[in-house]
Amino acid sequence: MKALPIGRYTNYDTFLNRLDARFKLLAMILFMVVVFIHFGSRAMDFTFYGLLMVMVLVFMRIAHIRIRQLLRAIKPMWFMMIFLLIINVLVVQTGEAFYIGDFPIHYDALFNTLYTFVRLILMLAFSLILTATTKPMDLTYALEWYLHPLTFIKVPVHIIAMVISLALRFIPTLLEEADRFMKAQASRGVDFENGKLREKVRAIISLIIPLFVSAIQRSTDLADAMEVRGYDPNGKRTRYRIMHFAKRDVLSLFFLLAFFGGMLALSICGIDFYAFIL
């Protein structure tokens, strides 16, 4: 079976795996916010990114994620980055510049691209770490927990959570089935790899239609199975999975908030360490 783009849960028993999913979800969101913080100077910014990168590498080490996995996740972004660089060079016309022939290239343009690039890598890395150390189901529970307040304005949070968890449950089943349909169609002479765009689209349609039909069939079966086992979306249910905040979660939360708060304070005050040193 093919791996999902971002990363799959790896079943290691590490510190990161044991952390509560709710904490990890919060941590990832905060890290993604923190990535966009600006400090007093460019040097400070990049020192901070360096610090985050070191943290990422440490987390990856703990979670048994290989650097290669991160590189593979970044790979599809090269094209976008080059495109972004060209746009930046053409649009940004401020600050100092150097010249290639008569054409000015502004340092600001290069730095803008670099910022985006580093931020994207960091965000990808954080989501990679989250998905590799947290079961999709636990993430769903965490999401449900955070969305719980919405039940007061009549949002059916538990139904949404059930839908997400069923979707997650059926991803491997449907992938396997898509694979089987692909082989079946290939054996009938459908060519998925070569040919013009139109032929390719036609080949894909021959895959998608049976997949849809089968998915609908599955969902009716599933609805029957859930109904006879007494599922009532609007009824009262007890829960098998109950999440507990452990001591490590509280401690981690403390460190996370301290880190986040510290960085925010540094950013707001605009302190530049390098200005003191130099």
Added chain:
Amino acid sequence: MKAIDVQHLWFSYHQEEEEKMILQDLSFSCEQGESIAFIGPNGSGKSTLMKLLVALLEADKGKIFLLDKELKEDTVDFLRQHIGIVFQNPDNQFIGATVRDDIAFGLENRCIPHEEMEDIILKYAKEVGMETFLDKEPASLSGGQKQRVAIAGVLSMHPKILLMDEATAMLDPKGRKEIMALTKKMRSENKDMTILTVTHHMEEALLSDRIIVIYQGKVYMEGTPDEVFSHAEELKAIGLDLPFEKKWKEELKKAGFPIENTMTDEEAIEILCH
């Protein structure tokens, strides 16, 4: 007390004339603790009947009594607590992310307190021999294992009536054997559980107390396995075969040996040897 009493049931998916309907005036009843196998060619209405019994479909005419209560809109919720069904497709009835969660699903719906769930899950996982797979995801289980989990999920709700709607049809021979062995075990351990099996495999039908042959929406034949399988010709006429252990005796009988297919293997071999 009759576990199931079905009276003059008519059903069709689309509005159709009487002679084209899926079920046509079908009646049968069964005692508590009895096990019945339904056999019949494809499209004879066996699976439809099962769906009617758990109220996933509604009959056009006729009545269904479960545990002496009529199955109606206001009794559905109550009666569903006493009836469980295992469907054909192992994947499409696996709801939880892991074996544990799947067994828990029914318990959650029943509002069983969280503290009691763990013990119940373990108990029924052991019952079906899946206790070492509790944290496995469905993708890493075989069809037979998934069906065993489905059975555990149903058993954990203590049904008085258990329906197996072609539960072995999509399994390989090994998986089918597992489920047949489990069915046998369930029958011996839960004497007052009524078990209805729909099957295409005659070997499976042999395990039950009584067989009901359904053909074109009607009861075509009814009786103990020995009685039903002694009518080899009538069964053949509607496209059904004998189970292997009946078949070889039937063939020998045709060849002129004084053998009946209701004999045990030993009796038949005894006659052959003399």
